[in-house]
Amino acid sequence: MRRFQHRLQCPFILNDIPLMTSSKSLILSIFTFGVFFLPNFLSATDVGFFVLNSKAPERDQPIAFSHKLHVSQNGVACQYCHLYARRSYSSGVPPVSTCVGCHGSNQMKLVQPNSPEVNKMRDYWEKGEPIPWAKVHDIPDYVRFPHKRHINADSNRLIESAGKGCDMEKNPRSLECRLMQFKMGGDMRCESCHGNVSQMEVVKVVDKSFGGMGWCMQCHLQVEGAVERKRTGSTLLGWFNAKQLDQAREKKMHMVNAKGFHNPNMNDCYTCHY
Numbered sequence: 001m002r003r004f005q006h007r008l009q010c011p012f013i014l015n016d017i018p019l020m021t022s023s024k025s026l027i028l029s030i031f032t033f034g035v036f037f038l039p040n041f042l043s044a045t046d047v048g049f050f051v052l053n054s055k056a057p058e059r060d061q062p063i064a065f066s067h068k069l070h071v072s073q074n075g076v077a078c079q080y081c082h083l084y085a086r087r088s089y090s091s092g093v094p095p096v097s098t099c100v101g102c103h104g105s106n107q108m109k110l111v112q113p114n115s116p117e118v119n120k121m122r123d124y125w126e127k128g129e130p131i132p133w134a135k136v137h138d139i140p141d142y143v144r145f146p147h148k149r150h151i152n153a154d155s156n157r158l159i160e161s162a163g164k165g166c167d168m169e170k171n172p173r174s175l176e177c178r179l180m181q182f183k184m185g186g187d188m189r190c191e192s193c194h195g196n197v198s199q200m201e202v203v204k205v206v207d208k209s210f211g212g213m214g215w216c217m218q219c220h221l222q223v224e225g226a227v228e229r230k231r232t233g234s235t236l237l238g239w240f241n242a243k244q245l246d247q248a249r250e251k252k253m254h255m256v257n258a259k260g261f262h263n264p265n266m267n268d269c270y271t272c273h274y
Helices: 021-042 067-073 096-103 116-127 147-151 175-184 186-194 213-220 235-245 247-252
Strands: 005-007 018-020
Touching: 096 116, 147 186, 175 186, 175 213
Parallel strands: none
Antiparallel strands: 005 018
């Protein structure tokens, strides 16, 4: 079969190089990946691995619910409304009955009896319908984030230096400040991931890398026993290199059983990816 040669019509490079059709396709593919995808892939975070590098926009909600009013001004704890966080994988959307417990129904209006927004909630209650809240902090379906394990986690498992050097005024969303909040527990532990919700009229995602692997690994690399994996430049490469070098330590921590098999734990990929 006769093989045709032609010139690659590309205004950027290789403009006058004769190429076979298959070679042209290959080079175009490599060029496209290198220009458009590789920079975003490699520069996602300081831990060097893929993140969801986007800030979720503010979403319209069926009711103008002010977290600042409820949390900061009235002292309502996060888990009073999100009551599933400490015992389930999901923090849960508050049922309408939780709202009615404070505000009352249309027949017995209690707190804010004449508020148009609260009356919307009462109407949902009368109709027996859940409030169709729009999800803000969303993660991919293939990622499993168990709220109960994070809410109930022992902060003493963090390395001793975790959280030191935090400056809440200059950089409240730094890794050090998020670790400090996690150590404090309670509502501060919620804010270590979700930001200062107590000052938000409208809840929004404050960390552009929220939900990405690199974002999660920043904290998980601060756990005792994982310090060897810290700041390796390439998270994935450092992760597996460290797992080959620290077998004795892992046995001591009961991360590896007598037969040498890994037990399910926070350092295994399938703990999150399943």
